[in-house]
Amino acid sequence: MQKLTLKKIARELDVSISTVSKSLKDSPEISEDTKQKIKAFADLYNYRPNTIALSLKNRKTKTLGVIIPEIVHHFFTTVVSGIEKVANEKGYTVIIGLSNESFEKEVTNMEKLANGSIDGFILSVSRETQLKKDYHHLLETIDHGMPVVLFDRTIPEIECDKVVVDDTEGARNAVKKLLDAGCKNIALITTEAHVNVGELRTAGYKDALIESGKGFSEDLILKLKDEFNEEGMEDNLNTIIELFLRNNPQVDGIFAVNEKYALTAMKASRSLGKDIPRDIKVIGFTDGVLSKYATPSLTTVSQHGVQLGEKAAELLIRRLEEDDYEPPYQTVVVETRLIERESTSIT
Numbered sequence: 001m002q003k004l005t006l007k008k009i010a011r012e013l014d015v016s017i018s019t020v021s022k023s024l025k026d027s028p029e030i031s032e033d034t035k036q037k038i039k040a041f042a043d044l045y046n047y048r049p050n051t052i053a054l055s056l057k058n059r060k061t062k063t064l065g066v067i068i069p070e071i072v073h074h075f076f077t078t079v080v081s082g083i084e085k086v087a088n089e090k091g092y093t094v095i096i097g098l099s100n101e102s103f104e105k106e107v108t109n110m111e112k113l114a115n116g117s118i119d120g121f122i123l124s125v126s127r128e129t130q131l132k133k134d135y136h137h138l139l140e141t142i143d144h145g146m147p148v149v150l151f152d153r154t155i156p157e158i159e160c161d162k163v164v165v166d167d168t169e170g171a172r173n174a175v176k177k178l179l180d181a182g183c184k185n186i187a188l189i190t191t192e193a194h195v196n197v198g199e200l201r202t203a204g205y206k207d208a209l210i211e212s213g214k215g216f217s218e219d220l221i222l223k224l225k226d227e228f229n230e231e232g233m234e235d236n237l238n239t240i241i242e243l244f245l246r247n248n249p250q251v252d253g254i255f256a257v258n259e260k261y262a263l264t265a266m267k268a269s270r271s272l273g274k275d276i277p278r279d280i281k282v283i284g285f286t287d288g289v290l291s292k293y294a295t296p297s298l299t300t301v302s303q304h305g306v307q308l309g310e311k312a313a314e315l316l317i318r319r320l321e322e323d324d325y326e327p328p329y330q331t332v333v334v335e336t337r338l339i340e341r342e343s344t345s346i347t
Helices: 006-013 017-024 032-044 051-058 074-089 103-113 127-132 136-143 167-180 196-211 234-247 259-271 289-293 305-321
Strands: 063-068 093-098 120-123 148-151 161-165 186-191 221-224 253-256 281-285 299-302 331-334 337-339
Touching (some): 006 136, 074 093, 074 305, 167 337, 186 259, 234 259, 259 289
Parallel strands (some): 063 093, 063 120, 148 161, 186 253
């Protein structure tokens, strides 16, 4: 048998996690027969409690741990502000950790906070975690009864509460806007497939074109490697996008899955002598500050980060204030909104 946890014992014996936990602590709330059965099973399979997880479970700190991939991204800062708003209203404080898109840093952050510092986690997984598909740190935390809420970049295999943006529908609406504005050849600038939000937005792009009867061409989809998201790679990113547009002169509309790609596409287009929005119309995802003040201003899909953060905090605090952390789990979907600006205006 794999490493035994409270959750696995509960599943094997068809009882609740709370019943297992109370039985192992010899609680008078549980019948002697049930306690003996659970203790015998635990002894048979050499169950050993996770002392760190137990200390967290038994010691309430009124503090939430939040781990995000990056702090400079406008979306994540708005999510944190939403989390802090609800946390403060409910009497909780927030500790923020950064993974910097690193699997190792994500795991280290969770380990450091799992020393009695916090009561539960709100987390958006790093790109590297998605690439590795190694979720042991999340599974172990949840299996030992500590609440985790995943947001934005979520993992289907992880059973927990989640708050997500309707990425596919947001992308579909963006591409429909470009079609309505008269665009005939719409390009997509996206991430590699292992980043799930990029994959969902790619699906929305394809859906809109198929629904319109135009269909899509893989030649007009530019998938950028993770390295282009790193600091100091701006010139390389511009070069790659400019080359893509040079090789596809028919492109008259661009949908980019994030703000950086959209703004870089606008810069690359101007380098090729294209006017925005007359020659090429552009839409990005995530309504950051730069989108509003770009020249021309960028039409974007707003993810409502504050609302998403509020929902995530509400879900976590509800779990913390309930007696049992057990299914059913919730997945809250936050709708997007298209904010129209100059980059898609009809000339």
